[in-house]
Amino acid sequence: MMPRMAEKSIEETEDFRPNFNADGLVPAVATSAADGRLLMLAYMNEEAVRKTIETGEAHYWSRSRKELWRKGATSGNRQRVVEMRTDCDQDAIQLIVEQTGPACHTGRRSCFYRIVDTPAGAKLQFVEEI
Amino acid sequence: MMPRMAEKSIEETEDFRPNFNADGLVPAVATSAADGRLLMLAYMNEEAVRKTIETGEAHYWSRSRKELWRKGATSGNRQRVVEMRTDCDQDAIQLIVEQTGPACHTGRRSCFYRIVDTPAGAKLQFVEEI
Numbered sequence: 481m482m483p484r485m486a487e488k489s490i491e492e493t494e495d496f497r498p499n500f501n502a503d504g505l506v507p508a509v510a511t512s513a514a515d516g517r518l519l520m521l522a523y524m525n526e527e528a529v530r531k532t533i534e535t536g537e538a539h540y541w542s543r544s545r546k547e548l549w550r551k552g553a554t555s556g557n558r559q560r561v562v563e564m565r566t567d568c569d570q571d572a573i574q575l576i577v578e579q580t581g582p583a584c585h586t587g588r589r590s591c592f593y594r595i596v597d598t599p600a601g602a603k604l605q606f607v608e609e610i
Numbered sequence: 611m612m613p614r615m616a617e618k619s620i621e622e623t624e625d626f627r628p629n630f631n632a633d634g635l636v637p638a639v640a641t642s643a644a645d646g647r648l649l650m651l652a653y654m655n656e657e658a659v660r661k662t663i664e665t666g667e668a669h670y671w672s673r674s675r676k677e678l679w680r681k682g683a684t685s686g687n688r689q690r691v692v693e694m695r696t697d698c699d700q701d702a703i704q705l706i707v708e709q710t711g712p713a714c715h716t717g718r719r720s721c722f723y724r725i726v727d728t729p730a731g732a733k734l735q736f737v738e739e740i
Contacts, residue, residue, distance in 0.1 A: 491716050494734045496726050507637050507651060516646040521637060521702040533731040564728055567721035568714055572651040574722045584698055586621050591697035592704045596626050598694060601663040604624045 491568045498529060499571040505541060508573040510583065513562040519583035520591040522551075524573060536561050538575050557581035586610055621698045628659060629701040635671060638703040640713065643692040649713035650721040652681075654703060666691050668705050687711035716740055 490499070498506050505523040512519055522540040524532070527548055531539040538551040538559035552558030559577035566573055584591040593608035620629070628636050635653040642649055652670040654662070657678055661669040668681040668689035682688030689707035696703055714721040723738035 494724075494736075496732050496734050509639055509648060509651060511648055516648075518639060518641055518646075518648065518704055521639060521697060530731070533726070533728045536728070561728075564726040565722040566724055566726060566734065567651060568716050568718075568723070569721075572721075574648055586698050588698075591699075591702075592695040593698070594624075594696055596663070596694040596696060598663045598666070598691075601660070602626050604626050604696065606624075 490570055496566060497570060498524075498526075498566060498573065499569060500526065501571070505543075506571060506573055508538075508540065508575055510538060510559060510575045510577050510579075513576045513578050517590060518592055519577070519579060519589070529573070532561060532564065532575070538577060552580060555581070555585070557583065559583075620700055626696060627700060628656075628696060628703065629699060630656065631701070635673075636701060636703055638668075638670065638705055640668060640689060640705045640707050640709070643706050643708050647720060648722055649707070649709060649719070659703070662691060662694065662705070668707060682710060685711070685715070687713065689713070 500506050504525050507521055508524045509521050510519045523543060525541040528539040528541050538561055540549050540551060542549045558580050561575050561577055563576040582589050587610045588608045594604040594606055597603040597605050630636050634655050637651055638654045639651050640649045641647060653673060655671040658669040658671050668691055670679050670681060672679045688710050691705050691707055693706040712719050717740045718738045724734040724736055727733040727735050
């Protein structure tokens with residue numbers, strides 16, 4: 481009998497098989513194609529991953545509204561996907577995007593607009609105006 | 611009676627109150643202080659957040675080993691935290707870090723070393739050697 485080829489590990493395979501969590505979701509981090517800046521973190525289900533690949537526009541799963549959501553569908557602040565990546569364990573996604581307008585629903589460019597004031601730790605310092 | 615001051619929304623408060631999920635975790639994204647590059651995504655529980663603030667070294671919660679983990683404790687590839695941020699909903703953390711060695715356990719600089727080959731979608735293209 482031929483020995484069965486050892487299957488490649490999740491870290492080394494060329495097969496894209498996202499590892500969705502118990503809720504069927506995987507976290508997705510959007511970074512700016514223009515300057516690499518971290519814009520936001522949201523979640524994708526299998527349909528969001530598929531729609532993002534099919535359309536080249538970022539789609540996410542809204543956990544609060546429990547529905548598929550094309551980024552910018554209501555705000556106009558859409559994300560054209562320049563590149564999509566996955567990580568070593570395939571349990572996270574990176575979208576490198578051309579962002580129209582602000583990424584954050586508060587009107588800020590990035591959702592990460594507050595620094596945790598260490599070592600105090602309990603206070604936040606705003607670094608971006610609305 | 612004095613009217614009670616309206617509490618600031620989670621997006622606008624200066625209070626750091628991370629919104630841990632049902633498992634007591636919040637996703638944490640590490641980016642490079644040197645060039646802004648996305649390095650990894652992991653999870654923090656309350657103790658990991660506290661230890662990170664106290665020590666200035668990135669701590670995470672290992673979901674597979676079910677234990678607190680100081681990044682680099684075994685590999686030496688530690689992360690000195692230059693800045694810690696939270697996002698609009700306070701359900702994600704950003705660590706801007708000085709990374710010693712590679713961030714990824716595979717030996718790559720970043721965990722996001724594979725591009726999803728859209729529109730095919732099912733295949734990955736490696737962009738970083740070990």
